[in-house]
Amino acid sequence: MPNAYSRAEKAHAHDDRNAVRLQKILAQAGFGSRRKCEEMITDGRVEVDGELVTELGTRVDLEHQQVRVDGSRVRINPNHVTLALNKPKRVLSAMEDPKGRYTLRDIVGDKYERIFHMGRLDYDSEGLILMTNDGELSQHVMHPKYEVEKVYIATLEGKLSGTVCRRLVTTGVQLDDGWIKLDHCAIIDSNRDTTIVKVVLHSGKNRIVRRIFGSIGFPVKRLVRTQIGPIKLGEIKPGSYRVLSQTEVRSLSKAVGL
Known part of the structure; x- marks a missing residue:
């Protein structure tokens, strides 16, 4: 088991102008209030350089040390946007x-x-x-x-059936560069001439949504991406x-x- 006390001692060795209290770093990274971040530390959810830290006085220099909460890395750079x-x-x-x-x-x-x-x-x-x-x-x-999940709202030419929509998820279609499936396909609205669908997929291939629906005879008239991850x-x-x-x-x- 990681030695929390020795980790705290080592962290204090970085106590220079770049070192910041661990709970302040977590708060700046969006983990909640200082008090909530202190609880995360004392609950044993925070690691510094791979070792558990439970000391609230621990100071860390993010330029030289790596902090993780529940296994996920904490990244803060004031110059990044x-x-x-x-x-x-x-x-x-x-x-x-x-x-x-x-x-x-x-x-x-x-x-x-x-x-x-x-x-x-x-x-x-x-x-x-x-x-x-x-x-x-x-x-x-x-x-x-x-490849993160991406969500699109596509307006298609023609009336797409629910059966075809489901088939794009279960079977997929074959394009020039191989088979591709949608993760999710749901009809939002439709009439005789137009269908609006919500589609979810991970692929980042060029023009993939337009190519999928175009290949089955439903050209995309409008395409809006509403979510990435x-x-x-x-x-x-x-x-x-x-x-x-x-x-x-x-x-x-x-x-x-x-």
């Missing part, structure tokens, strides 16, 4: 375009240094795009190993964005194995 942006149609998922088309840079401006989009939406699709200047987070969100589009207006809270960044980090 992560945004949730609502991309309108006819905006390029890029930071610049030689052809002069409207890009994500035109929405976020130059306020955030080295910020970049995590994944894309095609030119005519809308909805949630995540952006960050945290390279490690970006790498994990976009890595195929950590635990992060929801919510009330963000098209062409606007908001900064994610530490709690939201922590939940996203956990979803992609950080």
Whole structure:
């Protein structure tokens, strides 16, 4: 069993200008009030460099030490920012375009240094795009190993039956690059000419939702991404964005194995 007392003693050795009390770090990372964070420490839920810490006086330097709560890593960098942006149609998922088309840079401006989009939406699709200047987070969100769940609302040409919707989940369809299944498919509304469906899938392949429905004869007329992992589009207006809270960044980090 980890030696909590020796861990606390070692942590105190980092008691320089960069060392901060452990409960303050947890509070800054969005785990709740200082009192709640103190309870997490005394309850034995916090590790520093792989060893259990229960001493409330423990000070930690996050530049040189790693903190985990219930096995999930605590990551705080005041220079890092992560945004949730609502991309309108006819905006390029890029930071610049030689052809002069409207890009994500035109929405976020130059306020955030080295910020970049995590994944894309095609030119005519809308909805949630995540952006960050945290390279490690970006790498994990976009890595195929950590494909996070994505939710879309698709407006289709034609009347899609519930049977076909269920078949896309149970059997899937074969595309040029292999078989693909939806994780979830639900009809929200339909009439003779149009069907609105909610779809959930993990794949990050290019134009995947449009390709799936197009392959079975239901072209997508409108596509809006409403969620990536635990992060929801919510009330963000098209062409606007908001900064994610530490709690939201922590939940996203956990979803992609950080």
